[in-house]
Amino acid sequence: MFETAEVGNEVSKADFKKEVPxxxxxxxxxxxxxxxxxxxxMLLIGGVEGAGKTEFANRLLExxxxxxxxxxxxxxxxxxxxxxxxFWRFWRVLPGKGKAAFLLNSWYTSPxxxxxxxxxxxxxxxxxxxxxxxFERMLAQENVLLVKLWFHLSKKEQKKRLKDLEADPxxxxxxxxxDWKFHKRYDRxxxxxxxxxxxxxxxxxxxxxxxxxDRRYRDLAGVRCILNxxxxxxxxxxxxxxxxxxxxxxxxxxxxxxxxxxxxxxxDDKNYDKxxxxxxxxxxxxxxxxxxxxxxSLLLVFEGSDAAGKGGCIRRITQALDARNYQLRSVxxxxxxxxxxxxxxxxxxxxxxxxxxxxxxxxxxxxVLVERVEGxxxxxxxxxxxxxxxxxxxxxxxxxxxxxxxxxxxxxEEQLKRFKDRQEKAYKxxxxxxxxxxxxxxxxxxxxxxxxxxxxxxxxxxPWVLVEGEDKNWARVKVLRAVVDALERELS
Amino acid sequence: MFETAEVGNEVSKADFKKEVPxxxxxxxxxxxxxxxxxxxxMLLIGGVEGAGKTEFANRLLExxxxxxxxxxxxxxxxxxxxxxxxFWRFWRVLPGKGKAAFLLNSWYTSPxxxxxxxxxxxxxxxxxxxxxxxFERMLAQENVLLVKLWFHLSKKEQKKRLKDLEADPxxxxxxxxxDWKFHKRYDRxxxxxxxxxxxxxxxxxxxxxxxxxDRRYRDLAGVRCILNxxxxxxxxxxxxxxxxxxxxxxxxxxxxxxxxxxxxxxxDDKNYDKxxxxxxxxxxxxxxxxxxxxxxSLLLVFEGSDAAGKGGCIRRITQALDARNYQLRSVxxxxxxxxxxxxxxxxxxxxxxxxxxxxxxxxxxxxVLVERVEGxxxxxxxxxxxxxxxxxxxxxxxxxxxxxxxxxxxxxEEQLKRFKDRQEKAYKxxxxxxxxxxxxxxxxxxxxxxxxxxxxxxxxxxPWVLVEGEDKNWARVKVLRAVVDALERELS
Numbered sequence: 003m004f005e006t007a008e009v010g011n012e013v014s015k016a017d018f019k020k021e022v023p024x025x026x027x028x029x030x031x032x033x034x035x036x037x038x039x040x041x042x043x044m045l046l047i048g049g050v051e052g053a054g055k056t057e058f059a060n061r062l063l064e065x066x067x068x069x070x071x072x073x074x075x076x077x078x079x080x081x082x083x084x085x086x087x088x089f090w091r092f093w094r095v096l097p098g099k100g101k102a103a104f105l106l107n108s109w110y111t112s113p114x115x116x117x118x119x120x121x122x123x124x125x126x127x128x129x130x131x132x133x134x135x136x137f138e139r140m141l142a143q144e145n146v147l148l149v150k151l152w153f154h155l156s157k158k159e160q161k162k163r164l165k166d167l168e169a170d171p172x173x174x175x176x177x178x179x180x181d182w183k184f185h186k187r188y189d190r191x192x193x194x195x196x197x198x199x200x201x202x203x204x205x206x207x208x209x210x211x212x213x214x215x216d217r218r219y220r221d222l223a224g225v226r227c228i229l230n231x232x233x234x235x236x237x238x239x240x241x242x243x244x245x246x247x248x249x250x251x252x253x254x255x256x257x258x259x260x261x262x263x264x265x266x267x268x269x270d271d272k273n274y275d276k277x278x279x280x281x282x283x284x285x286x287x288x289x290x291x292x293x294x295x296x297x298x299s300l301l302l303v304f305e306g307s308d309a310a311g312k313g314g315c316i317r318r319i320t321q322a323l324d325a326r327n328y329q330l331r332s333v334x335x336x337x338x339x340x341x342x343x344x345x346x347x348x349x350x351x352x353x354x355x356x357x358x359x360x361x362x363x364x365x366x367x368x369x370v371l372v373e374r375v376e377g378x379x380x381x382x383x384x385x386x387x388x389x390x391x392x393x394x395x396x397x398x399x400x401x402x403x404x405x406x407x408x409x410x411x412x413x414x415e416e417q418l419k420r421f422k423d424r425q426e427k428a429y430k431x432x433x434x435x436x437x438x439x440x441x442x443x444x445x446x447x448x449x450x451x452x453x454x455x456x457x458x459x460x461x462x463x464x465p466w467v468l469v470e471g472e473d474k475n476w477a478r479v480k481v482l483r484a485v486v487d488a489l490e491r492e493l494s
Numbered sequence: 495m496f497e498t499a500e501v502g503n504e505v506s507k508a509d510f511k512k513e514v515p516x517x518x519x520x521x522x523x524x525x526x527x528x529x530x531x532x533x534x535x536m537l538l539i540g541g542v543e544g545a546g547k548t549e550f551a552n553r554l555l556e557x558x559x560x561x562x563x564x565x566x567x568x569x570x571x572x573x574x575x576x577x578x579x580x581f582w583r584f585w586r587v588l589p590g591k592g593k594a595a596f597l598l599n600s601w602y603t604s605p606x607x608x609x610x611x612x613x614x615x616x617x618x619x620x621x622x623x624x625x626x627x628x629f630e631r632m633l634a635q636e637n638v639l640l641v642k643l644w645f646h647l648s649k650k651e652q653k654k655r656l657k658d659l660e661a662d663p664x665x666x667x668x669x670x671x672x673d674w675k676f677h678k679r680y681d682r683x684x685x686x687x688x689x690x691x692x693x694x695x696x697x698x699x700x701x702x703x704x705x706x707x708d709r710r711y712r713d714l715a716g717v718r719c720i721l722n723x724x725x726x727x728x729x730x731x732x733x734x735x736x737x738x739x740x741x742x743x744x745x746x747x748x749x750x751x752x753x754x755x756x757x758x759x760x761x762d763d764k765n766y767d768k769x770x771x772x773x774x775x776x777x778x779x780x781x782x783x784x785x786x787x788x789x790x791s792l793l794l795v796f797e798g799s800d801a802a803g804k805g806g807c808i809r810r811i812t813q814a815l816d817a818r819n820y821q822l823r824s825v826x827x828x829x830x831x832x833x834x835x836x837x838x839x840x841x842x843x844x845x846x847x848x849x850x851x852x853x854x855x856x857x858x859x860x861x862v863l864v865e866r867v868e869g870x871x872x873x874x875x876x877x878x879x880x881x882x883x884x885x886x887x888x889x890x891x892x893x894x895x896x897x898x899x900x901x902x903x904x905x906x907e908e909q910l911k912r913f914k915d916r917q918e919k920a921y922k923x924x925x926x927x928x929x930x931x932x933x934x935x936x937x938x939x940x941x942x943x944x945x946x947x948x949x950x951x952x953x954x955x956x957p958w959v960l961v962e963g964e965d966k967n968w969a970r971v972k973v974l975r976a977v978v979d980a981l982e983r984e985l986s
Binding site for chain 1: 548551552555556560561562563564565566567572573574596598664667775778779782808809812813816817818820821822823824826829830831855
């Protein structure tokens with residue numbers, strides 16, 4: 003794979019001098035295009051040690067308008083990073099549309115190094131690369147332009163480069179013992195990197211391997227790649243149709259998981275009070291264990307039609323929790339910083355630390371519910387969201403987060419009754435809006451979307467719990483019991 | 495001070511039951527008012543251990559629409575927090591307008607505990623309280639409604655409360671050894687807290703001391719305080735005049751610090767090249783020492799008229815730095831998350847970790863320059879900004895950040911020459927906009943604003959360096975030398 007980058011590409015000093023002024027103008031123009039666009043740029047500068055990744059970044063920052071471009075090179079994770087899934091640190095720095103970030107290492111770094119030093123086996127390595135590929139595909143589809151450069155040096159050339167740097171008093175410090183350690187494993191690095199590149203060389207986020215032996219060639223070629231990528235992306239964006247036709251409303255199947263729920267289930271007040279008290283007592287203890295003794299956290303997601311009683315279920319949970327240990331979030335309109343990034347960003351940025359309980363009253367599932375039904379997301383966007391959401395929850399559960407998702411169901415008749423009740427009781431009026439009535443008119447479409455959602459995202463690690471909501475007592479106790487059972491199982 | 499909260503206030507069960515429905519409606523209405531308003535709410539729930547701070551927060555969260563309200567209770571700082579000034583953790587959680595945050599401890603907690611345990615002397619304690627008062631004043635003036643409740647129990651009552659809790663199997667866990675440790679020092683806590691309250695009981699952010707012996711009284715009275723505060727604030731906000739007259743443009747004094755600069759200072763190319771190389775070499779080494787051996791960081795601020803050559807000076811610095819170790823920021827239009835918070839928030843949120851270099855091409859000084867001259871900030875807002883900025887920089891330097899501020903000066907004639915030059919050279923065209931010409935027309939006003947700024951914010955800890963920018967060689971070397979000298983002084 004790297005042979006094409008060992009052919010002696012070079013650029014003479016004279017040619018370089020001739021090329022640069024034009025290239026700088028082009029680069030600034032491209033940056034201007036980017037600034038006005040709907041996409042952002044993430045530039046991954048990868049490659050072998052000594053190939054001049056930082057040198058190239060410095061050059062770029064000099065040629066570009068460096069303001070606002072963030073350069074990242076991660077070291078050991080901070081403790082806040084350690085308390086979230088590994089990709090959190092990358093989500094944190096996603097540039098907003100019109101902006102750019104340069105990554106001097108990335109999500110490839112630790113998989114590759116771990117594989118070189120055999121801390122990963124081949125299967126685990128491949129799994130990590132698959133995750134990377136999925137992550138990059140999602141980014142690309144969510145309008146993050148990924149430019150992935152790989153600077154290559156032959157083994158001989160790497161040795162020469164490191165020796166030259168060491169001989170230069172100004173640059174000696176750039177060569178660390180780690181560089182020499184890596185150099186000794188050049189062949190293994192080459193083999194492992196080849197596999198990483200091969201497995202992640204997708205059409206959405208292709209790798210570009212560049213011969214880095216000649217600095218002038220490396221810089222010109224690297225900059226041209228960036229230029230071309232921005233131009234191509236801008237062209238594609240311009241070609242996309244702006245106007246959308248009204249979405250086809252999905253229709254529910256006559257028999258489906260929601261309709262087959264037994265909404266007559268009930269719990270009388272006396273039993274309810276007894277069980278509520280018992281379950282809340284257990285939950286209080288379990289939440290303390292979660293906080294104090296575990297490396298886990300708990301994430302609860304509530305979805306369901308309006309007035310299904312999500313809020314009531316949630317309150318029965320929070321009553322047992324200490325305000326210091328939980329966060330109740332709801333999904334309002336995104337801020338402009340959120341709109342400027344992939345839709346899961348707002349959920350990644352809010353991920354709680356270990357030991358906490360986070361409750362979502364509506365969630366990322368809005369993508370495949372309201373955004374689908376109302377046509378806010380295009381079919382291809384909500385269509386791929388099922389997989390993206392599964393991947394997201396998979397990262398959470400793999401990290402140790404306990405993820406539970408509740409769908410609270412009521413009948414249309416019960417909803418109408420509750421809407422009317424809300425309009426009558428003064429302190430409940432804030433709960434009922436025009437939008438609720440509009441959504442109600444699309445009951446069938448929402449039901450169909452919910453069935454699709456449950457079918458496609460009901461995973462073993464992050465299961466949906468279907469809650470019969472017609473009787474509030476029943477629903478609240480069912481939810482509480484499910485949470486308590488899950489915590490007991492997971493914490494033991 | 496606390497005697498008024500030991501008089502036996504209580505509310506009967508019947509009265510409580512009668513009051514609550516109305517109060518809940520009022521509370522939801524107030525939350526609705528808040529949601530639509532331009533201010534945010536920070537509720538500090540302070541007081542003695544056992545008084546039920548968390549209980550009260552839980553109650554409030556139950557009565558309110560808890561979604562989106564963040565409750566915070568800080569433990570030990572994380573390592574990311576430790577790498578920033580102590581108040582960073584509080585800035586991080588400032589709610590945006592329309593939102594609320596409940597703080598179960600706050601910027602009072604550690605000063606009070608440290609004083610009780612005599613880790614602070616009285617002078618240091620007072621200094622911390624002064625800082626708190628200034629911080630709160632700034633928040634209040636920047637539209638953060640602070641409601642500070644202090645829940646009081648007598649010593650006898652505290653003991654009883656802790657014992658009662660311990661006797662209750664469901665609540666036993668709430669009582670920690672720390673509570674009893676604190677109880678033993680009740681008198682000292684009382685004395686220290688009294689001083690804290692006294693010194694920070696300002697008109698912008700008054701304390702409300704509440705008798706917490708009777709839980710029903712505590713909850714009703716606490717909620718009423720919050721209600722009243724929101725209503726009062728909403729009324730004040732409505733009363734504020736919306737329309738602003740055009741600002742008076744400030745006029746420069748005939749003799750001022752900028753005019754008395756000697757703009758004929760020059761450096762020939764040969765000397766420039768020699769010194770540049772030498773200084774950049776030294777800077778490269780110093781930046782490495784900063785990163786690897788110190789607990790410091792470096793913050794450089796560049797201000798000056800358009801085309802004064804800030805960018806060129808900055809590039810001569812960044813050329814000596816490793817892209818991994820510096821961040822170049824510029825101040826563009828704030829995002830809506832930034833606009834929803836005090837203006838310094840955007841700078842606090844971006845504070846770098848220890849060891850890094852951050853360079854601002856324009857900065858928070860925009861508040862007293864462009865925002866003043868163009869009338870974006872009201873006179874009272876930019877007028878108090880000098881003090882707020884000094885306090886901000888004081889926190890930075892006290893934490894160990896090396897803060898340097900450069901004002902680069904050119905003559906109006908030189909500016910005109912450079913503007914024309916930019917319009918001619920293709921790759922410089924992006925640098926010149928209509929706005930530059932508009933600003934140029936207000937040269938005198940900007941000069942006067944800059945003189946005011948330098949006069950009022952030129953502190954010993956964070957000094958302004960005035961740079962003669964007419965000759966680029968001179969300016970670049972002067973800036974580089976100043977940075978190198980400061981680093982050498984501070985790192986030795």
